[in-house]
Amino acid sequence: MSVVITAVCIGLPRPFNGAELSAIDKRPVAGPVAIRSFGIEGDMVADTKHHGGPDMAVHHYASDHYAAWDDWLGGHALLHGPAAFGENLMSTGLAESDVCIGDRFRFGSALLEVSQPRQPCWKIEHRFGHKGMVKRILAGHMCGWYYRVIEEGEAEAGDALELVERVHDSWSVTRVFAALYDPNSEATGAELGEIAALDRLTDQWRDKAGKRRNG
Template sequence: MTAEVLAICVGLPKPFNGAELSAIDKQPVDGIAHIRSFGIEGDMVADTKHHGGPDMAVHHYPRDHYAGWSDWLGGHDLLSRPAAFGENIHAEGLTEETVRIGDRFHLGSALLEVSQPRQPCWKIDHRFGQKGMVARIVKQHNCGWYYRVIEEGDAKAGDRLEQIETGHEDWTVGRLFAKLFDPAQKATREELEQITTLERLCLPWRDRARQKLDR
């Protein structure tokens, strides 16, 4: 699998909702982006409790979903430019239904590994000024995902994400997200047990599956 990278985007925390800060408003890097184990140089998170760290170093949200969102919203200015959803990687050609947990991709000279789906929060509704967006993500599983950085490197807009290794064969990003978040696709005990054994899935999501087993 490959995808064309249309933009690599970064942002710094700024006022978002009263005293609340957020770095969801990202802008394309002009030239070379330096991809490090902690993320892309020039990119920061405001909420270090729920964001950031090696397993959430780089965020990818498929541009493939933008047209559907535009139809649902009746158009929106944010969808006319990259990083409407606060993504670092603005690309076409990969979606949650094709990308697996643990898949590895070259991007420029960096090596990235899919570590977890993105769990949506209220900030998406607030950014777009539209209630119900998070609920739609939960229903449609168009959540996006995070990469951990296996090898640091440099990349730029116009480069391609090129898959070099397949991760956990039966566990796409979309399926995993659905089983842990969509009430209509509640995981079976066997599926939860499988999730706890996915070595390339970040530990907090494996722990989430264990907690559901315990209940």
């Protein structure tokens, strides 16, 4: 499995909601960028409690979803530009159902590992100025995903993102996200136990699955 990364995007914290800052407004970078354990060089997060860190170093969102969002929103300027959802990596031909927890991808000289789905928050609706987007993400599983950086390196737009290892082939990003965040999910105790045992899933998501199973 291989796709071309069409844009690598970074951003710095900017005023977002009154005095609150956010780095969701990201812009494409021309040429090679360094990919470090903390993320792409030049990229930052404002809310370090809920974003960033080694387990959420790089965010990927499927550009394939843009057309459906544009239809649902009745057209939106953000969807005709880069990184509408604050993603670092843009591509087509790779969605949540195609990617499994723990998948390792070679991107340039860096090695990335899928660590968790992205949990949507109010900032998406504030950025677009439209209510109901989070609810739609929860029901449609159009969440995006995060990578941790296993090997630091360099990459640029136009480079291939190539799958080199898969260890949890039963647990796509879609399936894990649906089990824990879709309000209509009917995940069984056994399934929640399997999620809690996924060694490459972040501790936060494993703990959530374990609590759901035991609760």
